[in-house]
Amino acid sequence: MQKETNNWFASWFDTPYYHILYKDRDYEEAQLFMDNLTNYLNLPEDAKILDLACGKGRHSIYLNQLGYDVTGADLSENSIAAASKHANDTLHFEVHDMRVPFEQKFDAIFNLFTSFGYFEQDSDNVVTLKAICESLSEYGFGVIDFMNVKHTIDNLVPHEVKTVDGIDFHIKRFYIDDHIIKEIDFEDKGEKYHFVEKVKALTLQDFEVMMEEASIYLLDTFGDYKLRKFYKNESERLIMIFK
Known part of the structure; x- marks a missing residue:
């Protein structure tokens, strides 16, 4: 029997079965979210975007189609190998641990589809937030799209x-x-x-505490991919914009 490792995400995300199980994800919804998010952030046409924990790159590929210079990063070598088939001059993919800052600076860093809160040590979540912040340009925005734990x-x-x-x-x-x-x-x-x-059941209050520790300023929160107001009991998502 195939057992999971201590870092469950390192083994599970790197198997073909992960992609089989989730192959029916809603691409139209994902694209709508990217449209709404980039419009809200008012990113310049040639903005550099990091899709952190990009998987096979569905968000990265669409963001690149919108005209942005996109880097997709993920811990899964198999996912990056699959995503790299779509690479071009303004779309790059690399294997990367989200706890490590990038040397390059980005105008926006997106961490999407509940790709946070995986680590055994809570301190690694703060380390990740700091790494995101360190990888942003002076006027850059960070975005975390997490589940609304209560809902x-x-x-x-x-x-x-x-x-x-x-x-x-x-x-x-x-x-x-x-x-x-x-x-x-x-x-x-x-x-x-x-x-x-x-996945750690992180609430908005939990994120606020971690962001304060990481010297991050939370700008706004939304409750769904149409960027409607966040309601603790009703919203399906917890989308946070910060810098």
């Missing part, structure tokens, strides 16, 4: 079976020890697999 916990589906490409993914979800856990079990080609997604 997510209230609407957790404890168990479901999702069949994709002939594979039955048995998914369990629960909240324990300030973390939202997703256990994923399946069998393929006679071998059984078990993976875990574990």
Whole structure:
């Protein structure tokens, strides 16, 4: 049986099964979010954008199509290899740990689709925020698109079976020890697999505390991809703009 490592994200995100399970993500919604976000930030036409934890680069590719100079970064070598097939003179991809600042400075850094709060040590979350801030240009903006923990916990589906490409993914979800856990079990080609997604249940207040520690100024918050007002109990997302 395939076991997850201590850093669950290092093993799970690097498997082809991760991309199979999530292959039906809403590209139209993602593009709408990028349209709304870049318009709100009023980025210059040739702005340099970092898509941090970019996966296979769906946001990066679209941002580049909008005319921006985009760098996609992710810890998963397999994801970066797949994304790099779309690279061009103004679209680059690299394997990178989000806790490490970039030498290059960016006009905007996007951390999207709940790609935060994975680390075992809480201090690494603050380190990541500081790295983001250090990688921004003088007038640059940081954006974190996180789940709204209250809404997510209230609407957790404890168990479901999702069949994709002939594979039955048995998914369990629960909240324990300030973390939202997703256990994923399946069998393929006679071998059984078990993976875990574990995300710290960070509230807006938690982010505010960490941002203060990282000397970051929170400019605005939104509750969905249409950039509507954030409501603690109702909003599906917690989108934070900072610098």
